[in-house]
Amino acid sequence: MAEYVLQTEDVAIHYGGVKAVDGVAMTLERGQIRGLIGPNGAGKSTVIDAITGRRRLTRGKVVLGGQDVSALGVVERRQRGLSRSFQRTSIFAQMPVRKQVELASWKMGMADPGADADDVLRELSLHTMSDVIAADLGYGEQRRLDLAIALVGSPTVLLLDEPMAGLSVKESLDLAQHLKALTSRRNVSVLLVEHDMDVVFGISDVVTVFELGRVIAAGSPAEVRSNPRVREAYLGSAA
Numbered sequence: 001m002a003e004y005v006l007q008t009e010d011v012a013i014h015y016g017g018v019k020a021v022d023g024v025a026m027t028l029e030r031g032q033i034r035g036l037i038g039p040n041g042a043g044k045s046t047v048i049d050a051i052t053g054r055r056r057l058t059r060g061k062v063v064l065g066g067q068d069v070s071a072l073g074v075v076e077r078r079q080r081g082l083s084r085s086f087q088r089t090s091i092f093a094q095m096p097v098r099k100q101v102e103l104a105s106w107k108m109g110m111a112d113p114g115a116d117a118d119d120v121l122r123e124l125s126l127h128t129m130s131d132v133i134a135a136d137l138g139y140g141e142q143r144r145l146d147l148a149i150a151l152v153g154s155p156t157v158l159l160l161d162e163p164m165a166g167l168s169v170k171e172s173l174d175l176a177q178h179l180k181a182l183t184s185r186r187n188v189s190v191l192l193v194e195h196d197m198d199v200v201f202g203i204s205d206v207v208t209v210f211e212l213g214r215v216i217a218a219g220s221p222a223e224v225r226s227n228p229r230v231r232e233a234y235l236g237s238a239a
């Protein structure tokens with residue numbers, strides 16, 4: 001049986017009568033990228049919030065590395081290897097690149113925050129920009145800096161909510177290549193919510209499709225692309 005680094009079991013989040021997420025079961029294997037797609041309002045961001053602990057579950061379980069973490073808060077889950085990127089909101093605009101990655105690593109309690117920072121900056125090809133003030137980086141580089149901050153402390157799972165939003169085609173491709181490399185070099189598993197279908201189908205090992213808070217299809221990119229219900233509900237001519 002495959003060993004899952006992350007599992008959601010019957011996860012539900014209801015806001016009054018709104019069933020934002022309603023009984024979602026998903027898994028992530030070590031080093032795997034799972035793309036998560038679906039129309040606006042399908043519940044993709046809410047399920048990420050459920051997994052990180054930002055939203056309290058109405059029902060179900062989140063299991064990280066075989067342990068039920070449903071009762072734990074955001075910080076405790078991060079300490080146990082569950083990380084997410086925040087699309088630049090975690091960046092201090094006026095601080096040099098390396099300093100803020102080092103600070104994030106120190107906050108995580110790493111023994112050698114400087115070495116940890118150098119390691120992730122190299123991984124994301126930002127090591128040559130260590131002394132640059134974050135505000136002076138290009139948009140794509142800022143996105144990579146955000147990813148670097150999410151990578152301190154060597155997380156096992158990375159949750160990414162629309163990391164390509166606002167990037168040029170070239171910047172998206174570059175970020176996608178870095179993500180793919182991360183999974184093989186660091187064995188990180190990625191849950192990727194993204195509207196850019198070329199990216200999702202290009203780098204995901206498996207894809208899950210949401211509609212109205214539920215999973216309507218899951219499988220390899222090829223299986224999902226050819227699923228009639230998915231084509232009708234979501235992909236349309238883009239498939």
Ligand SMILES: Nc1ncnc2c1ncn2[C@@H]1O[C@H](COP(=O)(O)OP(=O)(O)OP(=O)(O)O)[C@@H](O)[C@H]1O
Nearest residue numbers: 015018019020038039040041042043044045046047
């Ligand atoms: N705090 C909230 N209170 C009430 N309803 C909410 C709240 N947050 C989200 N919702 C509702 O839950 C549903 C799922 O929203 P969610 O943002 O998770 O969808 P999404 O798939 O991420 O959409 P998008 O692709 O547009 O980001 C939507 O109907 C949304 O209006």
